Every structure is written in C-alpha cells, then in structure tokens.
Amino acid sequence: xxxxxxxxxxxxxxxxxxxxxxxxxxxxxxxxxxxxxxxxxxxxxxxxxxxxxxxxxxxxxxxxxxxxxxxxxxxxxxxxxxxxxxxxxxxxxxxxxxxxxxxxxxxxxxxxxxxxxxxxxxxxxxxxxxxxxxxxxxxxxxxxxxxxxxxxxxxxxxxxxxxxxxxxxxxxxxxxxxxxxxxxxxxxxxxxxxxxxxxxxxxxxxxxxxxxxxxxxxxxxxxxxxxxxxxxxxxxxxxxxxxxxxxxxxxxxxxxxxxxxxxxxxxxxxxxxxxxxxxxxxxxxxxxxxxxxxxxxxxxxxxxxxxxxxxxxxxxxxxxxxxxxxxxxxxxxxxxxxxxxxxxxxxxxxxxxxxxxxxxxxxxxxxxxxxxxxxxxxxxxxxxxxxxxxxxxxxxxxxxxxxxxxxxxxxxxxxxxxxxxxxxxxxxxxxxxxxxxxxxxxxxxxxxxxxxxxxxxxxxxxxxxxxxxxxxxxxxxxxxxxxxxxxxxxxxxxxxxxxxxxxxxxxxxxxxxxxxxxxxxxxxxxxxxxxxxxxxxxxxxxxxxxxxxxxxxxxxxxxxxxxxxxxxxxxxxxxxx
Numbered sequence: 001x002x003x004x005x006x007x008x009x010x011x012x013x014x015x016x017x018x019x020x021x022x023x024x025x026x027x028x029x030x031x032x033x034x035x036x037x038x039x040x041x042x043x044x045x046x047x048x049x050x051x052x053x054x055x056x057x058x059x060x061x062x063x064x065x066x067x068x069x070x071x072x073x074x075x076x077x078x079x080x081x082x083x084x085x086x087x088x089x090x091x092x093x094x095x096x097x098x099x100x101x102x103x104x105x106x107x108x109x110x111x112x113x114x115x116x117x118x119x120x121x122x123x124x125x126x127x128x129x130x131x132x133x134x135x136x137x138x139x140x141x142x143x144x145x146x147x148x149x150x151x152x153x154x155x156x157x158x159x160x161x162x163x164x165x166x167x168x169x170x171x172x173x174x175x176x177x178x179x180x181x182x183x184x185x186x187x188x189x190x191x192x193x194x195x196x197x198x199x200x201x202x203x204x205x206x207x208x209x210x211x212x213x214x215x216x217x218x219x220x221x222x223x224x225x226x227x228x229x230x231x232x233x234x235x236x237x238x239x240x241x242x243x244x245x246x247x248x249x250x251x252x253x254x255x256x257x258x259x260x261x262x263x264x265x266x267x268x269x270x271x272x273x274x275x276x277x278x279x280x281x282x283x284x285x286x287x288x289x290x291x292x293x294x295x296x297x298x299x300x301x302x303x304x305x306x307x308x309x310x311x312x313x314x315x316x317x318x319x320x321x322x323x324x325x326x327x328x329x330x331x332x333x334x335x336x337x338x339x340x341x342x343x344x345x346x347x348x349x350x351x352x353x354x355x356x357x358x359x360x361x362x363x364x365x366x367x368x369x370x371x372x373x374x375x376x377x378x379x380x381x382x383x384x385x386x387x388x389x390x391x392x393x394x395x396x397x398x399x400x401x402x403x404x405x406x407x408x409x410x411x412x413x414x415x416x417x418x419x420x421x422x423x424x425x426x427x428x429x430x431x432x433x434x435x436x437x438x439x440x441x442x443x444x445x446x447x448x449x450x451x452x453x454x455x456x457x458x459x460x461x462x463x464x465x466x467x468x469x470x471x472x473x474x475x476x477x478x479x480x481x482x483x484x485x486x487x488x489x490x491x492x493x494x495x496x497x498x499x500x501x502x503x504x505x506x507x508x509x510x511x512x513x514x515x516x517x518x519x520x521x522x523x524x525x526x527x528x529x530x531x532x533x534x535x536x537x538x539x540x541x542x543x544x545x546x547x548x549x550x551x552x553x554x555x556x557x558x559x560x561x562x563x564x565x566x567x568x569x570x571x572x573x574x575x576x577x
Contacts, residue, residue: 007105013098040074048074052081055536056117056507057528060087069096072103079108083117086128104131112139116148117508119155119166121515126160133165142177147330149180150323151512153187158515162200171204175211182264184208185219186349193351194517218259226261226349229287233311236285262307262345262355273304284312288358306358307345313443315354316518318346321442324506325415328499332411335498339411339491340404342438361433365426365467382466385431386475392433401435406472406484408437409464410491417462417550418499418506418533422449424463437468446510446529448520464554480555489551496547503534 005013040048048071051064060068065088068075072088075081085103090096104127109115115135118128136145145152156167174181185208188201209216260266276290287309326343345357368388393401416424422444431437469479472488479485499506510527520526535543 007101010098010101013094040071044071045074048081049078052078052084054084055504055531056083056511057524057531060084064088072099076103076107079110080114082107082110082131083114083123086118086123091125101127104128107131109138110135112136112144113502113505113508115139116151116512117504119152119158120508120511121158124158124160126164129159130165133169137169142173142180145173145177146180146183147323147327148509149183150187150320151509153184154516155512156200156204157197162203167204171207171211174208178215179264181208181212181215182219182261183347185212186261186347189223190348190350190354218264222259222261226353229309230311230350230353233285233287233309236279236287260305260307261349262347262357266305276304276306280308284310286310286313306360308356308358309354310356311353313354314352314519315346315348315356316516317445317520318356318442319348319354320510320513320518320521321419321421321445322346324419324509327505327509328415328495329411331498331502332495335494337491337494337498338407339495340408340436341411341415342408342432342436344438344440359430359432359438362430362438363433365429365431368431369426369467382470383475385467386471389431389435389471390475393435397434402471402474402484403435405431405435405437405468406488407491408435409468409472410488410495412437412439413462413464413551413554414492414495414499417547417554418496418530419445420447420449420529420533421445421462422447429463435471444520446520446526448526460554460557461550462554464551466555469555492551493544493547497540497544500534500536500540500543503530503536506530 044067047067051060051068052075068081068085068088072085075085086100089100112135115132117123118132118135123129123132140148152166152170156164156170159166170184174184185205188205188208191201192198192205209219212219273290273292276288278288280286280288289307289309291305293304322343325341329339329341329343332339342359344359346354348354365385369384371384371388389401389405390398415421416439421439421442423441424439428441429437429439466479469485470476473479473482473484476482476484507527507530510521510530511524513521514523514527531537535546538546
C-alpha cells in the first residue's frame with residue numbers, strides 16, 4: 001500500500017527546502033535547481049513573459065526549464081504561466097514536487113480555456129488536475145461546458161482513478177442540465193465498444209442513468225431505435241432492391257425516437273414521411289430520413305425534420321471540426337464579426353455509427369452548376385452560381401443574399417485554411433437559397449489531403465474559385481478590382497487574426513482528443529499543422545502577410561480547383577440527387 005503525505009507534511013518539507021535554499025550561493029550555475037531568485041530583472045521578466053506566451057506545443061529547453069524553476073515564486077504573478085512551470089518540475093524529486101504543491105495551493109485561478117491544458121496527458125498529477133477543475137468550476141457557464149463537453153469526456157481517460165473529481169463534476173452537471181446530460185450520455189455510449197474505456201465509461205453511464213429520472217425513458221427509446229437502424233442498414237448493404245414494402249415497413253417500425261439524438265429539444269413524431277425517405281447511393285448505404293414536425297406551430301417554422309443515418313463512417317472528425325467551427329464563430333461574434341457560419345448537427349453514437357442534420361433549402365455547388373446546363377456543369381460558365389442566387393432572391397433580398405454569401409464564404413475560407421480541411425469538391429460545399437455558404441463532410445483535416453501518384457490532389461490553400469468571386473462582386477467579371485472584394489478580403493484578415501489570438505485554445509482542444517484514436521489525429525505532429533497555418537513563429541504583421549499570400553494563391557490557383565471539379569462532376573453527375 002502506498003501512503004501519501006498529508007498537506008501539513010508536504011508544507012513542512014517545502015519550508016525546510018526553502019530555508020535550506022537560502023544558504024546556497026546562487027552564482028554556482030544555471031543547473032543549480034535548488035537555487036531560487038528573490039528578485040527578477042526587467043530583462044528576466046521579459047524572458048519569463050515570452051516563455052509563458054508560447055503555444056502549448058512549444059518544447060522547453062533544459063535551460064528554459066531551469067530558468068522557470070528559479071523564478072517559480074514570481075510565476076505566481078503570471079497565472080497563465082502554470083502549464084510551462086509544471087513542465088519544468090522534476091516530478092521524481094520530492095523536494096520539487098512538495099514546493100510545487102505549496103505554490104499550487106496559493107496559485108490564482110486561471111481562465112478556464114487556459115486551464116483545459118492541465119487536463120491533458122502531460123499532467124497526470126491529481127493535485128494539478130484538481131486545480132484545473134477548480135478553474136473550470138469557477139469560470140465555465142453551462143453553455144461553455146456544453147461547448148467543451150467532447151473534450152471533457154475524453155480527458156476522463158487520463159484520470160488515475162475511476163472515482164475522481166472531474167467525473168463527479170460532469171455527472172452533477174449532466175443531472176442538472178438536460179442538454180449537457182443528453183450529450184454526456186451519447187459521448188460515453190459511443191465508446192462502449194472500446195474495451196480500454198468500457199469499464200470506466202460504463203460505470204459513469206450507470207451512475208447517470210440511475211439518477212436521471214424520467215429522461216431515461218427518452219434515452220432508452222433513442223438507443224432502441226438506433227440499434228434497429230444499425231440492423232436495418234446492415235441488411236440493406238446486401239439488398240439489391242431498396243424500394244420494397246418490406247423496407248418501408250422496416251423504416252416505420254424502427255424510427256420512434258420520441259426526442260432527436262441530435263437535438264434533445266426536437267421531437268420526432270410517429271409520422272415518418274416514407275415517400276421522402278431513401279437509401280442513398282454511396283457505398284455505405286446511408287439512410288435519408290424525414291419526419292413530420294409534430295409541433296402545432298410547424299407551418300410557421302418548418303414542416304419536417306430530416307437527418308442522415310450513417311453506418312460505416314467514423315463521424316468523430318466531422319463532429320470535432322463542426323465544434324471548432326462553432327467556437328470560431330463565437331470568437332468572431334465577440335469581436336464584432338458576424339460571419340454566419342453553419343455548424344450543422346452531427347453526432348457519433350457508436351463504432352462508425354452516427355447522425356447528421358440535413359440543412360433545409362440547401363444545395364451542393366454541383367447541383368446548382370448542373371442547373372446551368374452542360375456549360376455550368378463542366379465549369380465553362382462561372383456565372384451559374386450568381387444567377388441562381390439572384391433568381392432565388394429578388395429585389396431587396398438580393399443584396400442581403402450577396403452579403404450573407406460574402407460573410408459565410410470569408411468565414412469558411414479562414415476556417416478551412418487554418419484546419420487544413422481536405423477533399424474540397426463541388427459536392428461538399430453547399431449554398432442555401434438565402435445565399436449562405438457552408439462546407440460539409442470533414443473526413444480529412446490537418447492537411448491529410450488525398451493524393452494521386454504521390455502528389456496532393458488539391459493545390460490551393462483553400463477554395464476560392466471564380467464562381468465565388470463573381471457572387472461576391474455582384475456579377476462583375478474583374479472581381480478582384482471591386483470594392484466588394486476588398487471588403488471580403490478585410491473580413492478574411494480580421495477573422496484570421498482573431499483566431500490567431502486564440503491559437504492556444506484550438507491547440508489544446510485538439511490535444512485533449514489525442515486519446516480518441518481518430519485516424520488523422522494521432523500525435524502532436526498532426527496538431528503542429530495549426531502552428532504552421534496560424535504562423536505562430538512570426539510576428540502579427542508577418543502572419544498577416546503570410547495569410548495574404550495564401551489568399552492570393554487561392555484565387556489565382558482557382559483554375560486548378562475548377563479542373564478537379566470538372567472531373568468530379570463527370571464521375572458523379574448521374575448519381576447526384
């Protein structure tokens with residue numbers, strides 16, 4: 001049995017170490033880790049602030065670790081320096097650990113977004129993790145907890161014990177907020193096939209289900225319906241004829257959810273609209289499902305609810321990307337930038353099983369181009385998208401639609417560039433009838449782009465074709481010389497710099513999911529791509545110049561994207577719905 005010293009013993013030992021330090025001659029060398037500076041020069045203070053401002057992926061040298069440890073008592077005045085100082089501690093040294101514990105006891109609370117870093121695999125110490133949790137409890141609203149819930153559930157894997165303060169905190173929140181509880185349940189349930197965490201997550205699920213009261217009935221119905229849909233899609237993969245009475249009956253008897261797993265406030269009635277349901281043409285045979293909206297005010301809102309059920313595709317990367325896009329949008333809104341992003345609902349509910357929200361009144365770029373005849377479909381006419389938006393938005397609605405397209409296009413240009421979103425073709429970029437643009441299908445990110453003959457197929461940093469520029473410039477052919485394009489550029493620059501200011505948050509959010517086993521998020525090397533796109537080694541002016549070059553490359557190289565789209569259209573035009 002291992003017995004840990006109590007707080008009084010730790011403090012006594014730390015005080016003894018400090019008194020012993022006073023007898024040291026500090027001029028010995030930088031390697032004297034027992035030495036401690038009582039004062040700090042202006043130059044040293046600047047160096048300390050510089051080290052603490054480095055992003056979470058920055059690797060401290062041994063000299064920098066010694067420097068931080070020597071100035072550990074001053075670091076208390078810079079609360080955000082804690083992660084760097086903890087990395088400087090020699091955790092096999094009783095002397096250093098006892099002093100760190102005493103410092104931690106009096107350490108000012110950090111911003112919750114900064115404290116998230118202390119929950120990753122680099123910080124297994126229970127005292128450190130308890131401090132991080134205190135920061136979260138103090139600083140996170142329920143909305144923020146919902147926003148970061150995906151990561152908070154994953155870092156439970158790094159806890160030493162099954163019963164731990166973080167688990168208790170999450171269960172308490174899940175039981176007092178139905179939205180948090182709903183997604184807490186599904187984030188745990190979706191990993192129950194993983195034997196390495198099934199015991200831990202199973203105990204948490206049982207604790208939650210035993211205490212959640214009447215809501216358990218809704219969760220049971222959702223789980224039963226999901227299981228039936230999995231069985232149904234497994235069968236359909238081997239069926240030759242889909243539109244049979246047997247399949248229709250199977251649909252009808254499988255799909256009583258009561259409440260939607262995607263949105264716990266949305267009710268799905270018994271009234272499945274069978275004539276609108278279909279088995280989609282892709283290899284995994286996803287289901288397009290359509291329910292009548294049972295709300296008595298549905299005529300004023302929307303008359304139906306549509307979701308896509310996928311069995312065989314890992315939706316966790318989509319879920320993470322959409323979460324990040326939503327957080328980006330919040331940051332932009334807080335800085336007065338309304339870029340009208342559309343992070344639609346997406347939920348992984350099991351091993352390569354999940355649900356995706358269908359966005360109403362939206363069409364792929366390919367569908368719109370095909371409406372422009374053969375010239376539009378084969379990219380010979382770049383005006384098709386603009387004509388379509390103009391046709392859908394008459395009079396005053398036209399200017400609003402162009403503004404909406406411009407804002408959303410700017411947001412997605414910046415987001416897809418920073419995140420390294422790949423496989424961008426005209427079937428996974430969509431536009432709503434009101435002009436709002438959005439991207440779908442995020443199976444490739446962090447620059448894991450498809451290759452052909454060893455070369456990356458996509459040769460531009462992000463998609464900004466002539467079709468988009470013509471819409472932004474309201475039909476003008478010399479698009480880049482218009483004031484509308486200048487306004488679009490300015491939006492992109494502001495959006496990019498705003499996200500760069502929060503680089504550490506995004507690096508942390510990805511780092512906390514390294515234990516997930518996503519195919520394109522396996523190591524810190526993958527996350528290092530964010531350091532590149534956010535130009536974290538450069539000054540702000542240099543970073544802006546770097547992004548400006550990427551934007552120029554994007555619209556000057558738009559013809560390469562058009563060529564890719566032509567071949568994609570030729571391959572998929574017969575199957576496009």
